[in-house]
Amino acid sequence: xxxxxxHLTKIFPGRERKNPKDVVAVSDFDFEIPDGKLVGLLxxxxxxxxxxxxxxxxxxxxxxxxxxxxxDDVTQLPPEHRGVGLVFQNYALYPHLSVRQNIRFPLENxxxxxxxxxxxxxxxxxxxxxxxxxxGLLDRKPGEMSGGQQQRVAIARALVKKPKVxxxxxxxxxxxxxxxxxxxxxxxxxxxxxxxTTVFVTHDQEEAMSISDLIxxxxxxxxxxxGAPQEVYDSPANLFVAKFLGNPQINVFEGEVKxxxxxxxxxxxxxxxxxxxxxxxxxxxPEAFVWNKEGAFCCGKKAVEVMGRDSSIVFTHADAxxxxxxxxIDSELVSAEIGDEVRFDLRPKKVFLFHPDTEERILFS
Amino acid sequence: xxxxxxxxxxxxxxxSSAKSALLYFGLTVWSIVVLFPFYWMILTSVKxxxxxxxxxVPKLYTLAPTIRNYIDAFTAVPLARYFLNxxxxxxxxxxxxxxxxxxSAFAFARLQFKGKDIVFAFFLSLMMIPNELVVITNYVTVxxxxxxxxxxxxxxxxxxxxxxxxxxxxxxEQIPEExxxxxxxxxxxxxxxxWKVMIPICxxxxxxxxxxxxxxxxxxxxxxxxxxDDAMYFLVSNGIxxxxxxxxxxxxxxxxxxAVVVISLPLVVLFLIFHKKIMEGVSRGGxxx
Amino acid sequence: MREKRTLSQFKAWLYLLPAVLFxxxxxxxxxxDVLIYSFEEGYNFASQTxxxxxxxxxxxVLHDPYFIQALKNTFLIVIITVPLSTGLALLISLxxxxxxxxxxxxxxxxxxxxxxxxxxxxLVFMILFKKTAYTDGMINVLLHAFxxxxxxxxxxxxxxxxxxxxxxxxxxxxxxxxxxxTSALASVNPMYYxxxxxxxxxxxxxxxxxxxPMISPMIFYLVITGFIxxxxxxxxxxxxxxxDLNAAGMNTxxxxxxxxLYGDSGGYPSYASAAALILFTVILTITMINLLASxxxxxx
Numbered sequence: 001x002x003x004x005x006x007h008l009t010k011i012f013p014g015r016e017r018k019n020p021k022d023v024v025a026v027s028d029f030d031f032e033i034p035d036g037k038l039v040g041l042l043x044x045x046x047x048x049x050x051x052x053x054x055x056x057x058x059x060x061x062x063x064x065x066x067x068x069x070x071x072d073d074v075t076q077l078p079p080e081h082r083g084v085g086l087v088f089q090n091y092a093l094y095p096h097l098s099v100r101q102n103i104r105f106p107l108e109n110x111x112x113x114x115x116x117x118x119x120x121x122x123x124x125x126x127x128x129x130x131x132x133x134x135x136g137l138l139d140r141k142p143g144e145m146s147g148g149q150q151q152r153v154a155i156a157r158a159l160v161k162k163p164k165v166x167x168x169x170x171x172x173x174x175x176x177x178x179x180x181x182x183x184x185x186x187x188x189x190x191x192x193x194x195x196x197t198t199v200f201v202t203h204d205q206e207e208a209m210s211i212s213d214l215i216x217x218x219x220x221x222x223x224x225x226x227g228a229p230q231e232v233y234d235s236p237a238n239l240f241v242a243k244f245l246g247n248p249q250i251n252v253f254e255g256e257v258k259x260x261x262x263x264x265x266x267x268x269x270x271x272x273x274x275x276x277x278x279x280x281x282x283x284x285x286p287e288a289f290v291w292n293k294e295g296a297f298c299c300g301k302k303a304v305e306v307m308g309r310d311s312s313i314v315f316t317h318a319d320a321x322x323x324x325x326x327x328x329i330d331s332e333l334v335s336a337e338i339g340d341e342v343r344f345d346l347r348p349k350k351v352f353l354f355h356p357d358t359e360e361r362i363l364f365s
Numbered sequence: 366x367x368x369x370x371x372x373x374x375x376x377x378x379x380x381s382s383a384k385s386a387l388l389y390f391g392l393t394v395w396s397i398v399v400l401f402p403f404y405w406m407i408l409t410s411v412k413x414x415x416x417x418x419x420x421x422v423p424k425l426y427t428l429a430p431t432i433r434n435y436i437d438a439f440t441a442v443p444l445a446r447y448f449l450n451x452x453x454x455x456x457x458x459x460x461x462x463x464x465x466x467x468x469s470a471f472a473f474a475r476l477q478f479k480g481k482d483i484v485f486a487f488f489l490s491l492m493m494i495p496n497e498l499v500v501i502t503n504y505v506t507v508x509x510x511x512x513x514x515x516x517x518x519x520x521x522x523x524x525x526x527x528x529x530x531x532x533x534x535x536x537x538e539q540i541p542e543e544x545x546x547x548x549x550x551x552x553x554x555x556x557x558x559x560w561k562v563m564i565p566i567c568x569x570x571x572x573x574x575x576x577x578x579x580x581x582x583x584x585x586x587x588x589x590x591x592x593x594d595d596a597m598y599f600l601v602s603n604g605i606x607x608x609x610x611x612x613x614x615x616x617x618x619x620x621x622x623x624a625v626v627v628i629s630l631p632l633v634v635l636f637l638i639f640h641k642k643i644m645e646g647v648s649r650g651g652x653x654x
Numbered sequence: 655m656r657e658k659r660t661l662s663q664f665k666a667w668l669y670l671l672p673a674v675l676f677x678x679x680x681x682x683x684x685x686x687d688v689l690i691y692s693f694e695e696g697y698n699f700a701s702q703t704x705x706x707x708x709x710x711x712x713x714x715v716l717h718d719p720y721f722i723q724a725l726k727n728t729f730l731i732v733i734i735t736v737p738l739s740t741g742l743a744l745l746i747s748l749x750x751x752x753x754x755x756x757x758x759x760x761x762x763x764x765x766x767x768x769x770x771x772x773x774x775x776x777l778v779f780m781i782l783f784k785k786t787a788y789t790d791g792m793i794n795v796l797l798h799a800f801x802x803x804x805x806x807x808x809x810x811x812x813x814x815x816x817x818x819x820x821x822x823x824x825x826x827x828x829x830x831x832x833x834x835x836t837s838a839l840a841s842v843n844p845m846y847y848x849x850x851x852x853x854x855x856x857x858x859x860x861x862x863x864x865x866x867p868m869i870s871p872m873i874f875y876l877v878i879t880g881f882i883x884x885x886x887x888x889x890x891x892x893x894x895x896x897x898d899l900n901a902a903g904m905n906t907x908x909x910x911x912x913x914x915l916y917g918d919s920g921g922y923p924s925y926a927s928a929a930a931l932i933l934f935t936v937i938l939t940i941t942m943i944n945l946l947a948s949x950x951x952x953x954x
Contacts (some may be wrong), residue, residue, distance in 0.1 A: 058852075059848055059852070073370070074370065077370055077373060078374075078851075079852045080851060080852065081370070081854070084852060085852070086849065088848070088849065092843070092845040092849040094864060094867075095868075096867040096868070105850075105855070105863070106854070106855075109854045109856065110854075161853070385752075391745075391746075392749050392750065392760050395746055396763045399763055399828075400766075402779060403770075403775075403778075405781075406774075406775070418789075420788075420789060421789050421790070466673070468673065469673035469674075472666050472669035472670045476662070476666035477662065479663060481666075484670070488677070495937065497886060497908050497911060497934075498685065498930045499681055499684035500684075500912075501684070501911070501915055502683065502684030502687040502688055502923075524676050525672075586773055586889045586892070590916075591915070591916050601774075602771060602774075606892065606896075622777075622781075625777055625778065628771060632771070633766070633770065635769070640762050643769065644761070647768065647833060648837050
């Protein structure tokens with residue numbers, strides 16, 4: 001089922017008595033989720049991604065805009081009629097019910113023609129449990145399980161009714177690092193197996209990039225960019241997106257374009273064909289740096305952090321906006337005799353220019 | 366499909382507004398049940414004696430309010446005396462209770478002594494004893510000590526409360542031990558540490574305990590009734606009962622209501638000012654079945 | 655070093671001293687004493703002598719028609735008011751939990767009876783329900799309007815007195831119950847309700863399968879304290895029917911204890927002790943049964 005979102009806006013009226021300022025949680029959200037894809041809604045906390053999820057789910061009513069599931073307008077439809085499955089950050093498993101009862105819970109809500117026999121329910125519970133691989137745990141209580149297992153139960157409960165759309169709200173953030181890796185693979189696998197259109201919300205860019213077909217980057221209620229993960233990483237629409245994706249973060253410098261050449265400080269770095277003259281912000285990915293004794297970009301060395309396969313060189317530069325600019329270099333290429341001054345060449349594909357005021361991308365070739 | 370959805374949407378809207386109307390209606394009904402006795406109390410207290418008795422069918426309002434009954438309440442019976450007694454009783458009992466409670470909670474929470482755990486367990490087990498059981502001997506004790514009709518007899522048995530000691534001890538224990546150690550290193554005495562550090566930090570709990578005790582004292586009836594038969598030592602509750610049975614001559618209900626208003630007023634005013642604190646305190650540590 | 659330690663021990667006990675003194679004199683000693691009293695037969699309050707020991711006091715109390723009446727009244731209060739007030743409080747708290755506007759106002763109003771003097775408001779209830787030569791009372795006027803002849807609730811038939819007594823008891827105990835249940839309901843994580851809504855759970859099912867199990871510990875707490883409180887009923891009855899409860903036929907066990915101790919029928923601490931211990935045993939038994947039942951229910 002494809003999901004179409006048109007001009008979706010959600011405004012919460014101000015709560016404070018002294019300063020009743022409306023909060024715009026989601027602003028003019030326009031997006032189409034293709035059928036059967038896994039979409040990551042990504043942004044820092046408070047960017048409105050959870051509100052967007054609640055709107056899709058029907059737990060909140062939008063102030064403006066419309067939501068379509070397939071061809072049907074579901075904007076005003078209460079959540080239980082939308083055929084969505086929702087998984088929460090804290091799992092929201094009922095602590096007094098066993099795993100089996102938890103998974104069966106949504107089935108028992110069905111009324112009229114949709115009503116199921118006990119056997120049919122049990123079959124569906126087994127089926128859902130099998131998908132998330134918890135068949136052996138059905139008689140346990142949620143309190144007796146690990147976080148990862150609880151999350152699987154929550155997913156099974158969301159899947160058991162065969163939802164048209166599966167929504168996951170920060171599904172991994174309560175898990176420890178190892179489980180997080182495992183569970184995210186699991187989510188990807190389950191999504192592929194079931195083919196259900198899935199939206200998940202996260203603030204962790206690595207998480208979103210690693211499993212999504214598409215990511216939506218949001219900031220302060222506004223969509224910044226939509227695209228395949230690699231595409232967004234390689235070609236960020238603005239400085240925010242460039243900064244938000246990638247670890248270590250992109251390095252930002254103040255620079256200048258003159259006669260289609262990019263300069264930072266004294267150093268004449270790259271040809272930037274098509275970029276207009278003027279001051280710019282320069283984003284340079286850590287992996288853009290190529291260590292070269294005769295390189296064009298001259299910086300002061302601060303420290304070398306060895307990370308195994310790669311090393312990161314922390315350096316200083318008078319025009320750096322980033323407080324700790326760093327370059328990632330293959331460890332084998334780093335020799336002990338780095339002086340106080342380091343020089344780099346830059347890979348032009350990993351260098352982005354942004355307008356100093358609007359922070360929008362300035363393209364060059 | 367489209368039609369089906371719009372139908373559901375419509376039903377949903379109608380249902381939710383009907384529900385909320387019903388909800389507010391129900392809550393309003395209960396508000397009236399709660400408030401009506403108060404309204405009736407105040408209304409009756411400003412009706413004149415003759416007009417009250419002339420109303421075979423009581424009126425829900427009055428056009429000629431009078432303060433005559435309030436004057437009667439203070440002159441015909443020693444209402445001011447009852448008031449003063451209750452005030453003295455409440456203040457002294459609460460103050461003594463706080464003193465005793467703070468000291469023992471501190472001993473249990475911070476000081477080391479032999480048999481602390483056993484003594485504390487014993488204290489806790491005392492919580493099970495209902496007041497009704499010990500009141501008999503206390504009555505005999507107070508009578509034997511010749512303390513009937515005295516403030517000492519009224520106050521002393523109500524001073525110690527295991528439950529408040531427990532509540533405060535739990536709160537004291539939440540203060541990090543490092544603070545105590547730091548104070549010890551600086552040469553602060555236990556006494557000074559208790560009053561300068563622990564009590565200020567635990568102020569919310571102390572306020573809670575105080576509020577609960579004040580309410581309890583102001584409304585206490587049974588014990589005062591047992592140990593006082595001299596109207597000079599009556600508290601407000603006994604005063605009301607006395608007024609009901611012997612006061613104001615021929616059942617002067619408006620004057621009686623005036624007395625009741627005066628007696629209820631202090632706690633109601635206190636409540637309206639501190640309602641958040643009081644409700645919070647009661648839900649943390651109150652019991653009343 | 656040793657000396658210092660003894661000193662600090664001594665100091666700790668000094669801090670405890672006031673509490674130990676007060677509790678010893680007014681709680682521990684009376685507890686032992688009341689047991690002794692209850693077995694001393696023919697105790698004379700004036701000379702403080704007794705004739706023998708045995709179970710006669712218990713037998714006397716259990717055969718006293720006033721005690722039987724008090725027992726009956728007390729049980730009626732317990733059986734009627736505890737379930738009704740808890741159920742009603744739950745209903746009101748659920749309502750409070752659903753609304754946003756005016757919630758604080760409603761909560762404050764509902765809590766008001768907690769801080770008022772029960773004797774004082776009891777008087778108001780009395781004049782609302784009482785028939786006198788001058789007036790039938792507000793409630794009877796209302797009953798007339800519905801075509802009923804009306805009844806004197808304060809000095810009339812037994813059922814009418816029980817009715818007004820239970821009504822007033824419920825009015826008095828509601829604030830505490832509403833407060834506890836409202837905060838219990840508010841502490842249920844809203845994500846459970848969200849999850850249930852997405853699954854299309856009906857409101858009734860949400861209540862019985864989610865809300866109720868989650869707040870059940872608090873409900874059991876209220877039922878237990880409610881039982882204990884109702885068994886100790888006394889001052890509400892005094893407020894409505896006056897101090898001579900035996901004459902009104904509305905005495906309670908606690909009232910019986912005090913009447914044996916004090917007043918016109920008083921001077922029998924032995925009987926009072928026996929009655930108080932019977933009450934204590936009843937309360938203890940019922941609390942134990944409650945606890946056992948709740949343990950079973952909650953752990954399911």
